[in-house]
Amino acid sequence: MHLTIGYLYATGMNVYGDRGNVLTLVQRCRWRGIDVDVVERGVGESSPLDHFDVLFAGGGQDRDQVAVSQDLQSDTGRALVDAIENGVVVLTICGTYQLLGHFFKTVSGEILPGLGIFDATTEAGPRRFIGDVIVDVHLGDEVMSLVGFENHSGRTYLRSCQPLGIVRVGAGNNGADGTEGARYRNAFGAYLHGPLLPKNPRFADYLIQLALARRYGEWHLAPLDDRLENAAHQAMVERVRRRGRIKSGVL
Numbered sequence: 452m453h454l455t456i457g458y459l460y461a462t463g464m465n466v467y468g469d470r471g472n473v474l475t476l477v478q479r480c481r482w483r484g485i486d487v488d489v490v491e492r493g494v495g496e497s498s499p500l501d502h503f504d505v506l507f508a509g510g511g512q513d514r515d516q517v518a519v520s521q522d523l524q525s526d527t528g529r530a531l532v533d534a535i536e537n538g539v540v541v542l543t544i545c546g547t548y549q550l551l552g553h554f555f556k557t558v559s560g561e562i563l564p565g566l567g568i569f570d571a572t573t574e575a576g577p578r579r580f581i582g583d584v585i586v587d588v589h590l591g592d593e594v595m596s597l598v599g600f601e602n603h604s605g606r607t608y609l610r611s612c613q614p615l616g617i618v619r620v621g622a623g624n625n626g627a628d629g630t631e632g633a634r635y636r637n638a639f640g641a642y643l644h645g646p647l648l649p650k651n652p653r654f655a656d657y658l659i660q661l662a663l664a665r666r667y668g669e670w671h672l673a674p675l676d677d678r679l680e681n682a683a684h685q686a687m688v689e690r691v692r693r694r695g696r697i698k699s700g701v702l
């Protein structure tokens with residue numbers, strides 16, 4: 452059993468520990484005896500991507516998004532669209548999530564074109580959304596909550612695209628319509644840093660399960676001892692309940 456993870460734009464797009472998402476996927480596979488390779492692909496290193504089982508890309512500053520936006524207008528963007536249409540599991544956070552939509556309009560009015568794989572647009576607002584987030588998510592038969600930390604000026608508005616979940620605490624996509632993140636096929640976008648997957652082990656396993664099912668057919672993951680991970684998740688839920696959301700741009 453073997454999975455290959457492609458880590459896109461690891462140098463520029465890696466804020467608030469986003470790399471931890473890749474480490475979590477790798478470790479949760481290895482604990483189950485599943486071999487994993489991680490291959491990094493930077494700006495300008497375009498080539499087919501659909502042999503990967505999982506692709507990950509994190510968040511970054513507006514200036515780092517410029518190079519990524521340009522790269523996505525090249526062969527890499529076409530390769531990423533093909534991979535997503537072929538069911539590759541993709542997780543994008545914040546800055547790259549925005550660029551999987553149609554565009555990100557920066558605070559200075561510059562339009563950074565995106566891939567349009569998520570039918571959504573993003574525009575920078577006057578204040579940043581900063582703070583803890585709790586999101587309710589329904590994925591197939593699974594109902595779970597995700598906890599994370601957001602820090603973004605971008606307001607993302609979904610058109611026909613399905614959200615990843617509904618915000619219980621925090622701003623999420625735009626601080627107005629209650630949605631957070633997006634999903635198209637097996638591609639997911641989220642504003643949640645922290646990083647996201649270590650303290651949301653069920654979502655990590657959901658992604659691994661999708662990747663294994665695509666490669667090997669129906670597959671059931673052996674359970675792991677997630678006491679520590681679940682305690683981290685719960686600690687955050689309780690902290691938010693106790694203290695309220697940390698003061699942020701929206702409150």
Ligand code: GLN
Nearest residue numbers: 510511545546603604605
């Ligand atoms: N620059 C984008 C914003 O502020 C993305 C930020 C991020 O990736 N954390 O909206």
